[in-house]
Amino acid sequence: MKIVLDHLTKKFPxxxxxxxxxxxxxxxxxxxIPDGKMIGLLGPSGCGKSTxxxxxxxxxxxxxxKIFFGDNDITGLPPEDRGVGxxxxxxxxxxxxxVEQNIMFPLQNFRGDKxxxxxxxxxxVLEAARLVQIxxxxxxxxSELSGGQQQRVAIARALVKMPHVLLLDEPLSNLDARxxxxxREELRRIQKETGITxxxxxxxxxxxxxxxDMIVVMKDGVVEQIxxxxxxxxxxxxLFVAKFLGTPAINVxxxxxxxxxxxIGDDQILDxxxxxxxxxxxxxxxxxxxxxxxxxxxCRLIAHEVMGRDSSVVASNESFIGxxxxxxxxxxxxxxxxxSDIRFDIKPSKVFLFNSTTEERIPFSI
Amino acid sequence: MKNNLKAWLYLLPAILFLGIFTIYPLIDVVVYSFEEGYxxxxxxxxxxxxxxxxxxxxxxxxxxxxxxxxxxxxxxxxLSTGFALLISLGLSKISKLRHLFQxxxxxxxxxxxxxxxxxxxxxxxxxAYSDGMVNLLINAFGGESVDFISGPYWAKMLVMCLYTxxxxxxxxxxxxxxxxxxxxxxxxxAAKVDGTRGFRIFTRITLPMIAPMIFYLVITGFxxxxxxxxxxxxxxxxxxxxxxMNTIVGYVYDMLYGNSGGYxxxxxxxxIILFAIVFTITLINLLLSKKSRLF
Numbered sequence: 001m002k003i004v005l006d007h008l009t010k011k012f013p014x015x016x017x018x019x020x021x022x023x024x025x026x027x028x029x030x031x032x033i034p035d036g037k038m039i040g041l042l043g044p045s046g047c048g049k050s051t052x053x054x055x056x057x058x059x060x061x062x063x064x065x066k067i068f069f070g071d072n073d074i075t076g077l078p079p080e081d082r083g084v085g086x087x088x089x090x091x092x093x094x095x096x097x098x099v100e101q102n103i104m105f106p107l108q109n110f111r112g113d114k115x116x117x118x119x120x121x122x123x124x125v126l127e128a129a130r131l132v133q134i135x136x137x138x139x140x141x142x143s144e145l146s147g148g149q150q151q152r153v154a155i156a157r158a159l160v161k162m163p164h165v166l167l168l169d170e171p172l173s174n175l176d177a178r179x180x181x182x183x184r185e186e187l188r189r190i191q192k193e194t195g196i197t198x199x200x201x202x203x204x205x206x207x208x209x210x211x212x213d214m215i216v217v218m219k220d221g222v223v224e225q226i227x228x229x230x231x232x233x234x235x236x237x238x239l240f241v242a243k244f245l246g247t248p249a250i251n252v253x254x255x256x257x258x259x260x261x262x263x264i265g266d267d268q269i270l271d272x273x274x275x276x277x278x279x280x281x282x283x284x285x286x287x288x289x290x291x292x293x294x295x296x297x298x299c300r301l302i303a304h305e306v307m308g309r310d311s312s313v314v315a316s317n318e319s320f321i322g323x324x325x326x327x328x329x330x331x332x333x334x335x336x337x338x339x340s341d342i343r344f345d346i347k348p349s350k351v352f353l354f355n356s357t358t359e360e361r362i363p364f365s366i
Numbered sequence: 367m368k369n370n371l372k373a374w375l376y377l378l379p380a381i382l383f384l385g386i387f388t389i390y391p392l393i394d395v396v397v398y399s400f401e402e403g404y405x406x407x408x409x410x411x412x413x414x415x416x417x418x419x420x421x422x423x424x425x426x427x428x429x430x431x432x433x434x435x436x437x438x439x440x441x442x443x444x445l446s447t448g449f450a451l452l453i454s455l456g457l458s459k460i461s462k463l464r465h466l467f468q469x470x471x472x473x474x475x476x477x478x479x480x481x482x483x484x485x486x487x488x489x490x491x492x493x494a495y496s497d498g499m500v501n502l503l504i505n506a507f508g509g510e511s512v513d514f515i516s517g518p519y520w521a522k523m524l525v526m527c528l529y530t531x532x533x534x535x536x537x538x539x540x541x542x543x544x545x546x547x548x549x550x551x552x553x554x555x556a557a558k559v560d561g562t563r564g565f566r567i568f569t570r571i572t573l574p575m576i577a578p579m580i581f582y583l584v585i586t587g588f589x590x591x592x593x594x595x596x597x598x599x600x601x602x603x604x605x606x607x608x609x610x611m612n613t614i615v616g617y618v619y620d621m622l623y624g625n626s627g628g629y630x631x632x633x634x635x636x637x638i639i640l641f642a643i644v645f646t647i648t649l650i651n652l653l654l655s656k657k658s659r660l661f
Contacts, residue, residue: 105570
């Protein structure tokens with residue numbers, strides 16, 4: 001089922017009563033989530049992504065705007081009438097109930113004609129448990145399960161009532177690194193198998209990029225950019241999005257354009273067409289650097305870290321914003337660490353220019 | 367070994383005091399209860415056996431005290447725990463004036479037993495000038511005045527139970543409100559998303575989560591109610607046998623120092639019987655709570 005968010009706004013009264021007024025958690029969010037897709041809401045903490053999730057689930061009421069599931073306006077409906085399954089960050093499994101009882105809990109709430117017999121419930125519970133592969137742990141209590149297993153139980157509990165929409169709040173943040181990789185593939189599989197429209201919240205850009213069909217990057221309650229993960233990575237709309245996506249983070253320099261030439265400090269990096277002269281931010285992805293003795297960008301070499309598959313060069317430059325820049329290069333490339341300087345050539349496709357005041361993207365061509 | 371010595375040294379003061387003032391008297395009580403006709407002054411006794419127990423168990427004052435104690439326990443423990451739970455639930459649901467109400471409910475806890483007794487006197491006692499506030503109310507609805515303090519047994523017991531519940535309520539509310547507050551909010555959110563009705567949330571989530579605290583309150587409640595004495599004195603004076611409102615602890619006290627005082631053997635036997643009762647009931651409670659240990 002598609003989800004339509006129509007000019008969604010949520011304001012909370014300011015906690016500090018002396019200041020008064022409101023905190024705008026979500027500001028004028030409009031987006032149509034296509035049916036059967038997996039959407040990642042991504043942003044730093046406090047950006048309003050969890051509030052957005054709560055608005056969709058019905059745990060919070062929007063100050064303005066409407067939410068549609070399919071063609072139905074569900075803005076005024078309480079959570080239980082929306083048909084959503086919600087998985088909490090801490091899973092919220094009932095510790096006094098077994099796995100089976102936990103998964104069965106939502107089914108036992110059905111009233112009227114929707115009421116199920118004991119056998120029907122057992123069947124549905126088993127089905128959900130099989131989907132997340134925990135059907136052998138039915139008699140255990142949550143305290144006897146590992147983090148990953150608890151996560152699966154929580155997903156099974158959210159799925160057992162066949163929701164129209166599955167919502168996941170930071171689904172992987174309580175798992176260790178190895179399990180996180182496994183579980184995110186698992187999440188993707190479950191979502192594909194069930195075809196349920198899924199929205200999940202995360203602050204981990206890698207997690208969002210790896211499993212979502214679309215990602216929504218948010219900051220301070222405002223949607224910064226929406227798109228397919230690779231598109232957003234390759235074509236960030238503004239400096240925030242460029243900085244937020246990618247590990248290691250993008251390297252940002254103060255630069256300037258003069259007569260169709262792009263400068264970082266005194267180094268002329270690229271010949272470009274399009275933008276007018278003036279100061280700009282130059283952002284270069286770590287993989288956009290090529291070590292070359294005759295390269296155009298000169299930096300001070302700080303360290304060369306070898307990490308197996310590839311290696312990274314840590315360097316500094318007077319125009320660089322922040323401590324040190326980081327370039328990811330192939331591990332076969334030789335770096336002479338006895339020298340104090342290192343020169344790079346730049347891949348033009350990995351370079352983005354941003355307006356130095358609005359921080360909006362400036363398009364250019366070579 | 368060195369460390370051990372140090373540890374024992376640290377423990378020594380406590381062990382000394384506990385040994386002299388708790389452990390030794392405890393053993394002594396058991397000894398007294400089997401020594402017939404023990405006399406404090408001459409430190410003599412006439413024989414050893416179970417006579418003390420059989421005397422106490424046949425003493426009408428003791429059976430009356432036993433009956434009173436059991437009635438108080440059976441009525442006040444469940445009722446006070448139930449009321450405390452209701453009030454705590456109410457307190458956890460409101461946000462305005464919550465602290466004010468919490469303070470108000472806690473006041474009886476810091477109020478002197480005798481002061482509360484006085485307040486109950488104003489409510490219930492018949493004097494030359496007034497029949498008490500409760501009787502005024504009864505009269506207003508066309509009922510006959512009841513003498514709650516020196517009248518029929520049920521009236522006295524009613525006041526006694528009301529008083530006991532009133533006195534133990536604050537502590538239970540305190541414990542239960544903090545128990546309720548410690549239940550993670552996401553459980554309720556999860557239940558809400560799943561469309562769980564209020565009553566089911568209470569029975570399936572809230573109650574199991576705070577069950578350990580409820581068991582704690584029931585066990586300590588039983589023990590406290592079995593040891594009731596001062597509350598009775600506050601309401602009915604020191605001559606509880608005459609009022610027919612004596613309790614087991616009251617009987618023990620009377621046997622030692624009361625009008626019929628000077629019988630440490632009988633007092634010890636009664637104390638041992640009380641201990642046996644409390645011990646048995648606490649054991650049952652613990653077994654029950656272990657059986658329904660939920661997580």
